[in-house]
Amino acid sequence: MRRSIVAAAAVGVTALALSGCAGGTAEPGGEGAQTIKIAVQSDPGTLNPITNATNASESVSTFGYESLLFYPTGEEPKGLLAESWESTTTSVEFTLKDGILCVDGTPLTATDVKSTFEYAAADETGSPYKGVYFPAEGLTIEADDDAGTVTFTSAAAQSFLAETIGALPIVCASGLDDPAVLDTEFHGTGAYALEASSPGQSYTFTLRDDYTWGVDDITSKTAGLPGTVEISIIESDSTAANLLQTGEANIAEVGGSERDRLESTEFAQELEVPLRPGLIFFNQAEGRVGHDLAVRQALAQAVDRESVGPVASAGRGEQITTLVSEFGAACTAMDSSAAIPSYDVDAAAAALDDAGWVEGADGIRAKDGKPLSILMLYPASESQGVTAAIELLQTEFKKIGVDAVPTPSASYTDVIFSGGDWDIVWAPIFTSLPSDWAGILGGEFPPNGGNWTYNANQEYFDLVGEAQALAGADSCDAWQAAQDSLFSNLEVLPVYSSTSTFYGAGAEFGMSKSILAPTTIRVTE
Template sequence: MRRSIVAAVVGVTALALTGCAGGGDGSGGGAVEKATIAIAADPGSLNPITNATQAGQEVSAYLYETLMSFAHGKDAEGLLAESWTESTTEVSFVLKEGIVCTDGSELTASDVKASFDYAADPETASPYSGVYFPAEGLTVEADDASRTVTFTSAQPQSFLLSNIGQMPVVCAAGIEDPASLDSTPVGTGIYTLEDSSPGQTYTLALRDDYTWGPGDVTSDTEGLPKTVELEVVDTEPTRANMLLSSEINVAEVGGTDRDRLESGDLFTIDVPARPGLMFFNQSEGRPTNDLLVREGIAGGIDRDEVASVSTGGRGELMTSLVSSFTAVCVGADATTSLIGFDADAAAASLDEAGWTVGADGVREKDGAKLELTFVYPSTEAQSVVAGIELIQQQLGEIGVEVTPAPSSSYTDVIFQGGDWDLIWAPISTTLPSTWAGILSGPFPPDGGNWTYNTNQEFFDLTAEAQQLAGEDSCDAWTAAQASAIGNLEVMPFAESTSTLYGAGVEFEVTTNGLLIPTSLRG
């Protein structure tokens, strides 16, 4: 019998995680010495401060830790932090005693400060700057004697604790030699990197000196696998096959491949899958710099149809830029300002922008054709690819020539100012304030505002929202999202569920839908 845990539904408060392993006794079928976990892509660099990709975060979770633990369905609890105080302008953490880095050194408050200083350095170009902590106006003070690190923001932040508490902390040796972090992790995670074959496998060993895990997890906690092997398996059908043949213990599978796993005796957690978000390149010289062009593109796309196709019929239209796994601002609708599907009105917008239909059916302006490069991650499911091809077809009908361009490293394209006009970027966030960082700041290569957003209304609304704390800020954050969507910095489509399967193991997930290594049990 398949035991399923449905974690969340779009627009509805997330349900608490409950249930047991497929074995039926909650033990996961006995101790597992080695757990093999499939990841969909190779992480590349292992530097947790500069690599914010899905694969990068999946790997770094075993090797590095954050100040706080945010398990879905649970209250936030300390991970590196023993206790904390918070307000909209200041959050202070007292570190647990006896935290030891993988190189044998003790983690200090100064090390935590150094991690944030390194991430805040413009030369580091960390995508977490302005997302997990304010890009400007943040003061960090460390007191090693009291194990206390205090963050003070010059401007109020609605979710200061949640943001700062999520950034990975690197130990002193890594900060002293940042280049080494690409291949040699040095953190406080419960596992260490034992061996790696980039593009294939990463072998991790359980530490014997780990004592500070959430829920009092230590190296001696019963059921923790002694070895974890992360295996790169880039297609969902292959991951499903490997689960059924017991070649792997954990994998994420979405779409129709889940149908044939129904009969398997597997532990499951359904999580919101990577959301369907299409972004527009608003840099000078790009056709999509013109709002009329963006409106024409948005109006020429049947959002309902694309949402259905791209999720394999399993999704729900997004009403927010924030994952349904969020614990805040649940039920907010920021899409009321989104232009509806109307091919005639879309064509009129493009005409008004000066792009008229040429003899070959493609729109032209000043001798140039309206040809757009549509980048998307090459690891996306076939249903997503079908959705992108549907967008290509629908825009072709109003004279916009779209060329889909799969990329194995789309984040390099956007952060390095590469060649793109439209991009399908499945960015999953659990806090509305995260979008203030994603859509603000200097343009690449000097900063992370890779959509080249200049929407002053959005900036003003996010500044207003930051003055308010927690749930009191939700209306303001919804208005800010509505501005970004209405001005077409981003066009949301649908969020579907994906399923994390466990064969002989159990686990919990974060509010970001990532497996929590300290929760893995065989």
């Protein structure tokens, strides 16, 4: 068995499995009717690639949309829609490839690229990419359709300006003319066209015959590229493993202990990726108990990461000491372990005593007549291991007099982005650049902005400013200082990373950032 073990930085890497028959052995070659069956653990819901930033959405939308750059795991970015680019900390000019066509056959223009960013930047759009993939303020864009260039100029310096801007999916004019159609239709330049969809069940894509601009010169005629891709929604790791074993799945992701029974099965490829890292975020809005740093510190000190982590990861992970994994795009050697509060139940209880939280007869603390109760939000689709870890946290918090209420949510991102009801959230956010966190944990509070933790850590913002003034690898020490501040002030408590494994049965594949890259899929038998 040829085994390729690679990892990819992810915002919760998508699961891939299938339902129904695989339709026989796929035939290799760039032309023909070969079909590859894939699945995702969750339905993407709305298909708009600018407003839906969930991993489920990206895993489906990537078949129809492309960005300026392509991000192979552990490597420097490559041009996707961009032929070349030149950048500094305050500007980047992309030159588009010749001959790029939208799915409706119209040429992609530099103006389309500019318009995509303008649509994403508009307040009424509500894009979660604003402030993450591009500056929320002070960004000017110039498009030259004759030269095929798009120039972005930022009023504030950005350490990785090209890398962040290059990640936004680009929408063609047909979709920008009436953005409402983007919820159910694809209007991009991707190698595949949406043939049929049944929301909540499946999405079928067919290979375009006019695709010529792929990364590394991939075209519609590239040998092994599947002619049809059928994506199905399969939520269960157990079901995914079953489908792989019975030959009914070409590509599937399996996590936890379900992988144990696949060890004796021959696969064309296995690719191990960080799975939905365990990060605990605190709601610091006024009126929430997490607004008080003493409470955040007590909760953090009550978490035994060495006990909770192995449970969450099914014994296949390690403690997180940085928000950028070793397989990220930059600053992968950062280590902020010294800034993470140590496990100390006595110190946690003492901190709550000092903050005026008095333990009652039932063991639950209260202050000014208000019990110390917290809502522990987490994705309903998480593994059994994570669910067990949440229950363990509940037990640990009770030891210091905190009534923690586990609250699974199928749409937890809607809750946190809208300023909903939560106190801590186990959120599987993984990024490949340290600068991404400046957007995720900065800006205005909901509903006017995306600073959903209500982070007001001025030290962090000042350190971000220092880091952004430095380009590329020269900024890494400054980014670590900023990360230290996030951990010590408990905007986020890193717990444990874990892995899941993509399996290819009769197929090989690659990744761009955290997402299966459609043009890397190859039929092998």
